[in-house]
Amino acid sequence: MGTLFLLAVALLVVDLSTGFGLFLSKAIVLRIRTAGLACSAVLVLIAHVQGLRPPAVEQYEIPVNGLPADLDGITIAILSDLHLGEMLLNADWLNARVRQVQASQPDCIVLVGDLFEWSSDPVALSPVLRQLSAPLGVFAVRGNHERLRPRRPDHAGKILTASGIRLLTNEWTELASGLVLVGIDDLTSIRRQGGGGQDHLTRALANRPAGATLLLSHTPWLVEQAAAHGVDLMLSGHTHNGQIWPFSYLVHTRYPFLGGQYRVVDMNLFVCRGTGTWGPRMRLWQRGEIALVTLRCPAELPQ
Numbered sequence: 001m002g003t004l005f006l007l008a009v010a011l012l013v014v015d016l017s018t019g020f021g022l023f024l025s026k027a028i029v030l031r032i033r034t035a036g037l038a039c040s041a042v043l044v045l046i047a048h049v050q051g052l053r054p055p056a057v058e059q060y061e062i063p064v065n066g067l068p069a070d071l072d073g074i075t076i077a078i079l080s081d082l083h084l085g086e087m088l089l090n091a092d093w094l095n096a097r098v099r100q101v102q103a104s105q106p107d108c109i110v111l112v113g114d115l116f117e118w119s120s121d122p123v124a125l126s127p128v129l130r131q132l133s134a135p136l137g138v139f140a141v142r143g144n145h146e147r148l149r150p151r152r153p154d155h156a157g158k159i160l161t162a163s164g165i166r167l168l169t170n171e172w173t174e175l176a177s178g179l180v181l182v183g184i185d186d187l188t189s190i191r192r193q194g195g196g197g198q199d200h201l202t203r204a205l206a207n208r209p210a211g212a213t214l215l216l217s218h219t220p221w222l223v224e225q226a227a228a229h230g231v232d233l234m235l236s237g238h239t240h241n242g243q244i245w246p247f248s249y250l251v252h253t254r255y256p257f258l259g260g261q262y263r264v265v266d267m268n269l270f271v272c273r274g275t276g277t278w279g280p281r282m283r284l285w286q287r288g289e290i291a292l293v294t295l296r297c298p299a300e301l302p303q
Contacts, residue, residue: 011033060294062233106292109137120159142186232267275289
């Protein structure tokens, strides 16, 4: 699928640049099309290499309004879009990711949705996920691939429970005094069911204690609303940062917060570009990531 996409893009560029062969001789058009196919083959090769490489552990420093001074410097490891059960994304692949996370020694670990496919094996995955540990805990929220279905009700919830990972479903928990973690169900799934998600966001944030608020939301939507509710840092995934360029331009039309750090009103947003892949094991241009975010008091950041 990814190969055909890149091939089609290359041929479309060639046809547009040659006026669909109307303005140049057939010999020249043939040479240009051959060059286009060669370029697409190179892009396919690069995309396969990037997609098969292990995700990088990327480090970020993000200021969090209201963060207590004694919590300055705590770290959160973020994994999103593992898509376990897709192609080679199995227990062995997950075990290597767990080793990467544990080697980073984060204070907290969060899994920001699209963790499992329906083909994922709970018996094989739960013992591996159980190895994830952090002083402040391990937490998860559902993504659109974990939406509840009659055929396999709460497949993800059962795996996470068996793994000792707390699933946050439109609720909050206090990680430490002055630091609150909130999780909401996936917004794309809610929209498919005819809702906007605003009620879920309001319910999840209600009656939380004072302090800095971190919000886990698989899809980076309702960003302005989250900021208006006093969220200080929102952590999301879902977009894969477009996964395969230039498909990323199309993704950006629906998800303006495509990947990386953003400032929205008084809130910071971080969108993980994905730890695994969905569909083809291809990425162009960036490999997957495990994000290691260091929380900072705004005054503590270097000027």
